Structures are given as structure tokens and as C-alpha cells.
Amino acid sequence: MLMYIGIDIGGTKTLIAALNDEGVIHESLKIPTPEDYGEFMQNLNASIVKLTTNDFRAGVVGAPGAIDRKRGIFKQGGNLRWKNVPLQRDIERITNCPVIIENDANLAGLSEAMLLKDKHARVLYLTISTGIGGGFIVDQRIDPTMANTEPGDLMLQRGNRLVKWESFASGRAIYERYHQKASDIEDPKIWQSIVKNWVVGFLDLLAVMEPDIVVLGGGVGHYLPKYHDLLVEELNKYATPMVKIPPIVQARRPEEAVVYGCYDLARSIYA
16 A cells, blocks of 8 residues: 655644655654754654554654755754754655655645635645744645744744734633633633734735635634634735635644645655
8 A cells, every 4th residue: 555654743732643655644643853963863763663554655844933945954943943853864864765854834734725725825834833934835835935924933023123924813822811711711802912923924825825714724824713703804904906815714633734744745646
């Protein structure tokens, strides 16, 4: 059976999945993500050998931060302390197959865009959790001109200075201000305040990328029904003929979007 391997490296946990040629997860397992890179590789190797599948056509690794695609290097970022580690080479040695490394948000966006391919060509995926990440998918391909974009790093006016968007609009910022997680917030006034902090970043992204649809994922994105109408109402205040407000929907694969995106990318190159 032709199989692909997808590895979603998170700040605290890593998901490993073997997917068949139809994109169905055959088996999967989770392991902790240690701070030490060498320890991570040892644990990854020990876990992959436990899979019943040991013959992979190709694999893709989703990493939470900046990557050097040409050299297969994870440079830095996200919640990982690793810097300039040869992620592609090391995982190819473990899996004995060609491996691609890609930003995890791009892969999650690709996965969600594939579910929408019959309706929307330009998909903006945003993940709002500890930070703010995202991916822009055009015609079921990660847009290379935006592949290194980190939406949370948008520099926006806040008071008398420019600061990163995620510094006041991420899940971490929400918790620091209100001492509540998105799952616990029920007060519409609080959501109204949160939405206003999102809109300034949303409008910049919509103006530049002109997506047909926006998909929200991540821990905060999971609770879209709580604030969807408030968000759309606030965005529509600033709609113009040049900046249209597209539909905003919830991610359909919040937990496994990255490994499905791993499959989609691997199969597009190694079918």
C-alpha cells in the first residue's frame, strides 16, 4: 500500500500520521516535543519504528516558524527554541524517504483549501491561538509570494507606537487582558473589544491578498460561533469596492489539519 507520512511539530506535542494514497489516516500517534532537538530526534525515531507502516513514498514536516526550504533548515520561531537545525536531512534518515519541510500554518491552510477547492480559489487561513499565524492558498497551492508571511508580525499602530498585531490580538493577549480563555468568554462587550483588535489586521490582509474566503483555526478560531456576527459586522463598516469582505468560516479539521496538509503537499509532488 502506497503511504505518506505527515509530521506536525508543535511547541509541546508532535503528531505523527501515516496516510494512504486516498488521504485517509491509517495510523497516528502523539509524542511530547522536548526543548532539546537531539532528544526530539531520538524520540521521533523510536516512535516511527513503532508504526506498522515502514515504507513511505514521501513525507512532509510542518514546523512552527521560519524555514529555509532550499536547504531544509528550520531556522527559528514559534514556541521552539531550536535554531538552524537540519530538520529535512535528519527526518529523511529516520523515514528513509524524501521529505519536505514547510510552515505548519501553510500546511493547515492547504488542507482547508482542498476541502473548498470546488468553490473557492483564493483561501486565506488564519490560526488564532497563542500567537497569530496563517497561510494563503491559491488554486490549491501555497502561494510562494506569501509563504514566508507571518500575519501576527504585522506592525500596526497602537497608541503612539507600532507593535506586532499578535501582541494585542492573539489568544495570549486576550488571556492577559481578560484573564479568560476564549472558551470561557460569554460577555458580548468583551468579544466586541476583541473583534476591534482583530479588524485592523484583517483589513490589511484582505486588502493585500483579496481572498475568496477566510478560514479561522486555532484555539480561538474554534469558538468562531461566539463572535462571527460581531466580526463580520465590524469588518463591513470598512468595506469598499476595493476591499471586499469575504465569507468567514470555521476550520473543518482543527486538530489534524497540518498532517492532512502534509499529505496534500507530498502527493502533489510525489504522486
